[in-house]
Amino acid sequence: MVWVIAVMLFLTVLATAGGIGTARATGAVGVQVGGRATVQIAAADPGRREATAGEAASLLAGVAGVSGVRVVPRAEIAQLLSPWLGGDADDVDLPIPVLVDVTLADAGAAQRVRQALASLPGARLDLHSQALAPVRAFLRTMSMLATLLVAMMLGATAFVVVLAARAGLEAHRGTIEVMHMLGATDVQVARLFQRRLSLDAALGAAVGGVAGLAAVALLGAQASALGSELLGAVTLGAMGWAALVVLPFGFVALAATVARRAVVRSLGQML
Amino acid sequence: MQFENVGLRYGQGDEVLSDLSFSLTAGEFYFVTGASGAGKTSLLKMLYLAQRPTRGAIHLFGTDVVTLPRQRIPGFRRRIGVVFQDFRLVPHLSLADNIALPLRIAGVLEDEVDEAVSEMLAWVGLTNRAQARPSTLSGGEQQRVAIARAVIGRPEILVADEPTGNVDEAMADRLLQLFASLNGLGTTLVIATHDLQLISRVRSAQMMRIDDGRLLDPTGMLRHPPGRHT
Numbered sequence: 001m002v003w004v005i006a007v008m009l010f011l012t013v014l015a016t017a018g019g020i021g022t023a024r025a026t027g028a029v030g031v032q033v034g035g036r037a038t039v040q041i042a043a044a045d046p047g048r049r050e051a052t053a054g055e056a057a058s059l060l061a062g063v064a065g066v067s068g069v070r071v072v073p074r075a076e077i078a079q080l081l082s083p084w085l086g087g088d089a090d091d092v093d094l095p096i097p098v099l100v101d102v103t104l105a106d107a108g109a110a111q112r113v114r115q116a117l118a119s120l121p122g123a124r125l126d127l128h129s130q131a132l133a134p135v136r137a138f139l140r141t142m143s144m145l146a147t148l149l150v151a152m153m154l155g156a157t158a159f160v161v162v163l164a165a166r167a168g169l170e171a172h173r174g175t176i177e178v179m180h181m182l183g184a185t186d187v188q189v190a191r192l193f194q195r196r197l198s199l200d201a202a203l204g205a206a207v208g209g210v211a212g213l214a215a216v217a218l219l220g221a222q223a224s225a226l227g228s229e230l231l232g233a234v235t236l237g238a239m240g241w242a243a244l245v246v247l248p249f250g251f252v253a254l255a256a257t258v259a260r261r262a263v264v265r266s267l268g269q270m271l
Numbered sequence: 272m273q274f275e276n277v278g279l280r281y282g283q284g285d286e287v288l289s290d291l292s293f294s295l296t297a298g299e300f301y302f303v304t305g306a307s308g309a310g311k312t313s314l315l316k317m318l319y320l321a322q323r324p325t326r327g328a329i330h331l332f333g334t335d336v337v338t339l340p341r342q343r344i345p346g347f348r349r350r351i352g353v354v355f356q357d358f359r360l361v362p363h364l365s366l367a368d369n370i371a372l373p374l375r376i377a378g379v380l381e382d383e384v385d386e387a388v389s390e391m392l393a394w395v396g397l398t399n400r401a402q403a404r405p406s407t408l409s410g411g412e413q414q415r416v417a418i419a420r421a422v423i424g425r426p427e428i429l430v431a432d433e434p435t436g437n438v439d440e441a442m443a444d445r446l447l448q449l450f451a452s453l454n455g456l457g458t459t460l461v462i463a464t465h466d467l468q469l470i471s472r473v474r475s476a477q478m479m480r481i482d483d484g485r486l487l488d489p490t491g492m493l494r495h496p497p498g499r500h501t
Contacts, residue, residue, distance in 0.1 A: 179372070182372055
């Protein structure tokens with residue numbers, strides 16, 4: 001049973017870490033980009049683009065719920081485009097749209113910004129929350145799957161413990177009968193099985209827990225090294241790590257409780 | 272202990288014991304004899320509460336143990352010592368731990384357990400084998416351990432199934448003296464045996480004979496024979 005518990009806990013630690021990480025990433029993505037929008041001005045005339053951008057910035061600065069407005073400098077846009085356009089990205093003849101970064105302070109601000117921009121032809125509003133909605137949905141689904149996986153792992157672990165307890169009862173039926181004849185109560189007999197199975201579970205939990213935590217730490221380090229903004233949001237935080245550390249203890253407690261109940265239930269069928 | 276119209280059957284088979292009605296008086300010494308398969312072991316199983324009868328009533332220490340709730344049975348079993356025919360020593364425990372089992376189950380302090388176990392080991396002549404496992408002992412030695420385990424808790428009733436079946440005559444004598452001394456201390460003894468010589472050596476004992484599932488008193492040695500309860 002030791003190795004089964006070890007494998008179960010290893011997988012549960014990974015699933016829990018994945019669930020916590022994606023849940024936190026979902027929240028982080030919402031907080032980081034949910035309150036941001038970009039106004040894109042794509043007029044054909046460069047002078048008109050710049051003028052419209054200035055007008056948009058002035059207009060939006062006065063809209064309620066807008067906490068920040070910034071016209072993105074052309075050099076910055078060129079830098080963003082340089083991976084695709086190379087050194088030509090800064091060419092003044094390229095019809096690159098002018099971008100205005102808008103920071104929204106409340107949920108209703110997006111609608112007010114949209115209404116304000118209606119009077120500016122050629123200005124298009126891109127809400128980051130809309131663009132990242134599929135990503136958030138994906139992360140939410142991953143988080144729910146991880147929760148389901150953890151629940152299934154706990155159920156499977158409980159089942160393994162019940163099977164181990166029943167096998168132990170069958171293997172030691174003679175000893176149990178003798179103990180009963182000497183006046184042992186079901187609780188006294190169950191305690192022996194509980195102790196044995198808990199020790200096995202503790203050993204398995206130690207092995208699986210250490211391996212699982214090491215794997216999560218390694219994955220975290222590698223994700224950080226990628227430098228991806230999205231993967232960077234997949235963190236566990238102090239509470240997440242604490243939950244992972246508590247998991248092995250939870251496994252041992254689960255094994256002890258299930259073993260006790262299974263044994264007492266089986267003993268109840270004997271005289 | 273009182274049996275009233277007790278019958279026992281296993282599954283849907285015929286009754287292996289029928290119409291048992293008798294009383295055992297506290298502090299007496301009883302032998303149960305009978306041919307193999309007559310029902311001696313089944314009777315003993317009911318005496319040490321390993322088996323409920325299919326009909327009738329059994330009163331033990333003033334309580335109807337047939338209808339006794341399961342959770343109250345251990346308390347009664349602790350007052351009864353049992354020597355099983357097949358010894359039933361716990362194979363992974365040492366002799367000392369096997370003998371100590373009833374006291375540990377009863378929650379006796381370890382110091383007292385150690386003292387009592389040492390006394391018992393000396394009494395059955397196995398002090399030097401205290402840490403041995405049962406599988407390393409002869410049949411006779413295992414039987415002595417089983418007896419030590421049965422009596423260590425100073426039971427009010429001692430039930431023994433063929434307790435001298437695997438020992439030589441000298442050891443049988445020694446065990447008999449042990450049983451007699453226990454009886455002298457007030458323990459009620461019920462011993463199933465084929466050994467008529469053993470029975471004849473305890474003059475104060477009463478004899479019950481099981482024949483074809485019924486209790487008989489052919490020799491008139493039963494002071495409270497079937498049908499005349501006290």
